[in-house]
Amino acid sequence: MKGLVYVYTGDGKGKTTAAIGSAIRAMGHGKRAVIIQFLKKGEYGEKKFQPLEIYQFGREQFVMEPTDRDYELAEEALEFALHVLEEKPFLLVLDEVNVAASMGLISTDDVVDIVEKRGNTNIILTGRNAPAEFIELADLVTEMKKVKHPFDTGERAREGLEY
Amino acid sequence: MKGLVYVYTGDGKGKTTAAIGSAIRAMGHGKRAVIIQFLKKGEYGEKKFQPLEIYQFGREQFVMEPTDRDYELAEEALEFALHVLEEKPFLLVLDEVNVAASMGLISTDDVVDIVEKRGNTNIILTGRNAPAEFIELADLVTEMKKVKHPFDTGERAREGLEY
Numbered sequence: 001m002k003g004l005v006y007v008y009t010g011d012g013k014g015k016t017t018a019a020i021g022s023a024i025r026a027m028g029h030g031k032r033a034v035i036i037q038f039l040k041k042g043e044y045g046e047k048k049f050q051p052l053e054i055y056q057f058g059r060e061q062f063v064m065e066p067t068d069r070d071y072e073l074a075e076e077a078l079e080f081a082l083h084v085l086e087e088k089p090f091l092l093v094l095d096e097v098n099v100a101a102s103m104g105l106i107s108t109d110d111v112v113d114i115v116e117k118r119g120n121t122n123i124i125l126t127g128r129n130a131p132a133e134f135i136e137l138a139d140l141v142t143e144m145k146k147v148k149h150p151f152d153t154g155e156r157a158r159e160g161l162e163y
Numbered sequence: 164m165k166g167l168v169y170v171y172t173g174d175g176k177g178k179t180t181a182a183i184g185s186a187i188r189a190m191g192h193g194k195r196a197v198i199i200q201f202l203k204k205g206e207y208g209e210k211k212f213q214p215l216e217i218y219q220f221g222r223e224q225f226v227m228e229p230t231d232r233d234y235e236l237a238e239e240a241l242e243f244a245l246h247v248l249e250e251k252p253f254l255l256v257l258d259e260v261n262v263a264a265s266m267g268l269i270s271t272d273d274v275v276d277i278v279e280k281r282g283n284t285n286i287i288l289t290g291r292n293a294p295a296e297f298i299e300l301a302d303l304v305t306e307m308k309k310v311k312h313p314f315d316t317g318e319r320a321r322e323g324l325e326y
Binding site: 020 | 208
């Protein structure tokens with residue numbers, strides 16, 4: 001059965017956590033889920049949670065102006081995704097890939113190419129500003145829309161909730 | 164530090180999975196997360212995933228017209244939530260509580276009361292049709308907005324993805 005393609009986008013909280021929750025749901029049924037994170041590196045709770053298979057291709061700093069290293073890392077993430085697909089996991093999450101593509105760190109065509117090679121693997125693409133090509137090819141798209149966010153009132157990120 | 168209150172609502176996919184992902188993130192930092200599910204009972208992937216602490220208060224059938232048993236179960240879930248709060252977990256998820264409240268199975272006041280007794284526990288309320296009182300008291304609200312959904316084109320729910 002051909003894998004489905006989900007896109008989680010929008011400016012609200014819940015995109016990455018929904019992808020993690022999907023991975024857990026799949027794992028609960030004994031299926032393999034692999035998470036590849038673009039633009040992120042660090043001890044997020046999900047990274048420290050042993051049963052999850054997470055690979056990070058980012059730097060610890062938030063990317064404002066991309067450096068050569070950021071382009072390299074994003075390319076490495078794509079190559080790694082192709083390699084993982086050959087192992088035919090049930091679910092492959094490309095976390096923040098929408099941001100990497102919308103920033104021009106990777107080409108949308110390369111991501112579309114990976115999605116088209118998915119076979120039976122289900123794919124989740126997360127991050128703000130999902131390119132129109134991703135929306136187009138997706139079976140399911142949810143926009144996580146910010147209605148209220150504590151950062152707006154000066155609240156700082158908390159361990160275990162925001163990272 | 165007083166716990167934060169999150170509401171995940173809207174008609175799109177990703178509300179429950181975002182709450183599960185949040186629980187995993189917290190657990191990755193060694194913190195306790197408890198998930199109480201209203202209106203649900205069954206072998207969802209997250210329920211079968213051993214490390215997660217999930218308690219279900221529902222029947223296997225989808226509730227269209229609530230029966231006396233549905234009211235009882237929803238009340239039991241609320242009582243159990245109060246009991247769990249006394250143990251001061253880092254995170255308490257009340258999954259589908261918005262639906263239970265909007266259907267009138269429980270009173271919004273009783274949920275508000277639980278939220279007000281949270282102390283340092285962070286609370287996530289999920290489900291469509293979140294009552295205005297919940298939106299009001301929340302620190303963070305994300306509307307999961309359906310842009311595209313495979314059920315619209317006749318696709319059926321798949322194990323590991325939808326349950």
